[in-house]
Amino acid sequence: MADIKLNVIKPSVNNMSARVFLRASGLGFTENDVYGQTRTPEYLAACPAHLTPMIETSELPNGVLWESCAIMQYLSNKHGLENLYPRDPMIDSAMFYLIGTFYPYLARATYPALNFPQYPGEVGHSDADAPTKEKARQAAVEALAEPLDVFRSFYIKDRPFIGGDRPSIADIRLAATLEFLAVIDYPLPSWAKDYVAAMEKSLGDAYTEPANDVRGYIGYVRSLG
Ligand SMILES: N[C@@H](CCC(=O)N[C@@H](CS)C(=O)NCC(=O)O)C(=O)O
CATH class of the missing domain: 1.20.1050.10 (Glutathione S-transferase Yfyf (Class Pi); Chain A, domain 2)
Structure with missing residues (x-):
């Protein structure tokens, strides 16, 4: 089971994209609602862009990744999800x-x-x-x-x-x-x-x-x- 933490703001369609993807992917993940917390020193230390969706996993070079499309591409490539990310x-x-x-x-x-x-x-x-x-x-x-x-x-x-x-x-x-x-x-x-x-x-x-x-x-x- 993948060790993925997904930080989200739920009203957002940028976030909805990553949330739908992770549910459809079958990968294991936890979801963390950070509404109102994206500009705290703790969040900014991890994500200076103060953006969601943002994933945290120890396998990433900087430990975190934001941008909904990049998140979907990275996880699809890493876990061989060619059904969701065909070579096209x-x-x-x-x-x-x-x-x-x-x-x-x-x-x-x-x-x-x-x-x-x-x-x-x-x-x-x-x-x-x-x-x-x-x-x-x-x-x-x-x-x-x-x-x-x-x-x-x-x-x-x-x-x-x-x-x-x-x-x-x-x-x-x-x-x-x-x-x-x-x-x-x-x-x-x-x-x-x-x-x-x-x-x-x-x-x-x-x-x-x-x-x-x-x-x-x-x-x-x-x-x-
Ligand atoms: N292009 C980015 C846009 C991400 C974005 O704009 N996230 C907003 C929510 S819609 C956010 O987290 N804003 C919080 C902030 O700026 O503090 C993506 O697709 O992930």
């Missing part, structure tokens, strides 16, 4: 495209509604007035459709998943990410709704349990009005 460069491309292009739009579109902080240099982080912030947020919402459709037209094509017949780590990362769009009632195209449903059906509780934490948080922030 499209898996890596899809994940880099998600993190580098799609997610920044999604964060700008959803983080205000999620009550998550935005990043220095963005309109949402600045002292601009509310209408200006909303205009910038709306521009990000509008920018989502094109990269989202690239996942359908280029990465998934006529197969069920980016991984082909079975969900891969790129599928886990994409499906988890799409969960956040519910907070702004984003009109997901039907292929994307079917895709997330197929992911949940295929992975079962490994998907549903972490997804429920994200869905529960979205329900909570929406109840605040």
Whole structure:
């Protein structure tokens, strides 16, 4: 049994990706909720980036690893999980495209509604007035459709998943990410709704349990009005 400690913040889809992966992998792990603790001296000593998800295992050169996709790649490679991480460069491309292009739009579109902080240099982080912030947020919402459709037209094509017949780590990362769009009632195209449903059906509780934490948080922030 692998000796893996997974540090998480449960409302986050970055974390949901690693949480779904570890449940689907069959690897032994423990989960540690570090909500509100990522900037403590103890956490910063291990992870100066103060990020979750973050794994700790004695087998890593620095003892820890963060970045959801890197965590899934490392553990898949280390434990020979070719079912979840097939030798297909499209898996890596899809994940880099998600993190580098799609997610920044999604964060700008959803983080205000999620009550998550935005990043220095963005309109949402600045002292601009509310209408200006909303205009910038709306521009990000509008920018989502094109990269989202690239996942359908280029990465998934006529197969069920980016991984082909079975969900891969790129599928886990994409499906988890799409969960956040519910907070702004984003009109997901039907292929994307079917895709997330197929992911949940295929992975079962490994998907549903972490997804429920994200869905529960979205329900909570929406109840605040
Ligand atoms: N690209 C990273 C993003 C990780 C990230 O932004 N984590 C946030 C939660 S969504 C976090 O841990 N923030 C805590 C902090 O900055 O103190 C990944 O995919 O793992």
